[in-house]
Amino acid sequence: xxxxxxxxxxxxxxxxxxTISCTGTSSDVGGYNYVSWYQQYPGxxxxxxxxxxxxxxxxxxxxxxGSKSGNTASLTISGLQAEDEADYYCCxxxxxxxxxxxxxxxxxxL
Amino acid sequence: xxxxxxxxxxxxxxxxxLRLSCAASGFTxxxxxxxxxxxxxxxxxxxxxxxxxDGSSTSYADSVKGRFTISRDNAKNTLYLQMxxxxxxxxxxxxxxRDTKYQPDYWGQGTLVTVSS
Numbered sequence: 001x002x003x004x005x006x007x008x009x010x011x012x013x014x015x016x017x018x019t020i021s022c023t024g025t026s027s028d029v030g031g032y033n034y035v036s037w038y039q040q041y042p043g044x045x046x047x048x049x050x051x052x053x054x055x056x057x058x059x060x061x062x063x064x065x066g067s068k069s070g071n072t073a074s075l076t077i078s079g080l081q082a083e084d085e086a087d088y089y090c091c092x093x094x095x096x097x098x099x100x101x102x103x104x105x106x107x108x109x110l
Numbered sequence: 111x112x113x114x115x116x117x118x119x120x121x122x123x124x125x126x127x128l129r130l131s132c133a134a135s136g137f138t139x140x141x142x143x144x145x146x147x148x149x150x151x152x153x154x155x156x157x158x159x160x161x162x163x164d165g166s167s168t169s170y171a172d173s174v175k176g177r178f179t180i181s182r183d184n185a186k187n188t189l190y191l192q193m194x195x196x197x198x199x200x201x202x203x204x205x206x207x208r209d210t211k212y213q214p215d216y217w218g219q220g221t222l223v224t225v226s227s
Contacts, residue, residue: 001172003154034212038155045205045217046155052211089155093212097160097169099145104154 004029004090004102011108012080020105022073022090028100030071034093037066037075039086046089050075077107085109112136112216114206119221126196126225132189132206132218140164140184143209146191148202149220156202159191160209174200196225 005023012018022029022037029035035053038046048057050066053073063078073092077084090102118130132144146158159180160169168180179192189206203222207214 003156032212036213036215038214040155045219046214047217048213048215051213051215057215091155091157091214097167098171099157099160099212099214101147101155101157 001094001098001100004092004100006088006090006102006105008103009106009108011110012077013110014080014082016080017076017078018080018107019074019076020088020090020107022075022092022102024071024073024092024100026071028071028092028094029068029073029090031095032093033068035066035068035073036091037064037073038089038091039084040089041086049088080109082109112208114208114216114218116204116206116218116221119204119223121224121226122196123227124197124225127192127194128196128223130191130193130204130206130221130223132191134187134189134206134208137208139182139187144180144182144189145207145209145214146178146180146189147205147207147214147217148200148223149205150199150202153202158204161189193223196223198225201225 037050040046054066161180177195203220205220207217
C-alpha cells in the first residue's frame with residue numbers, strides 16, 4: 001500500500017497547459033481503469049475532477065483531461081486559470097477492495 | 111443533492127478510543143459502498159477503510175487494521191468509524207466519501223481527530 005508518486009509541484013502561466021503524473025505499479029494504476037483525480041483547496045474537502053481515467057463529472061470544465069499509459073496516469077489542465085491553483089491528488093483501486101492515493105501535487109498559477 | 115456530514119472528532123489521549131459518524135442524505139445510502147479517508151495536517155490523502163452497501167464486506171489499510179472498525183446503519187443513513195488504540199500518527203482530518211464504481215466521488219467536509227496527551 002505505497003502511495004502513488006506525483007511531482008511535489010507544477011506551475012504555469014495563465015493560458016498555458018500543465019500535466020501532473022501519477023506513477024504506480026501493475027497492481028494498481030496499471031491493473032485497473034479505476035483512476036480518479038481530485039482537486040483540493042486549503043481547508044476544503046476534495047472534489048472529483050476525473051474518474052475512470054479520463055471521464056469528467058458534469059460541471060467540471062473540459063480544460064481538465066485524464067489519460068493513462070502503463071503504470072502512469074496523467075492529469076492535464078489546459079488553458080490554466082487562476083482558480084486552478086490548488087492541490088491535486090490521484091487515486092487508484094489496488095485490488096482486494098483496497099485503494100491508494102497519490103502523494104499530491106501543488107499547482108501554482110504564475 | 112448528495113450531502114455527507116461527519117461528526118465525532120476531538121482530542122483524545124494516546125491509547126484512547128473515538129467513534130466518528132457520517133450522516134448521509136440525497137442518495138439511496140444502502141446501495142453505495144462508503145469510504146473513510148484521512149489527511150494528517152499538511153500532508154496528503156490516505157485511504158483508511160471501505161464498506162459495502164449491506165455492511166457485510168470491509169477492507170482496511172494496513173496501518174489501521176485491527177484497531178479501526180468501519181460499520182453502517184442503513185436505517186439511519188449513517189456510516190461509522192470506531193477507532194481504538196489511537197496513536198499520535200492517527201491525528202488527521204477524517205473524511206467520509208461515497209464510492210461509485212471503485213472510486214470515491216462525493217466527500218464530506220471532514221472532522222478533526224487529535225491524538226495527544
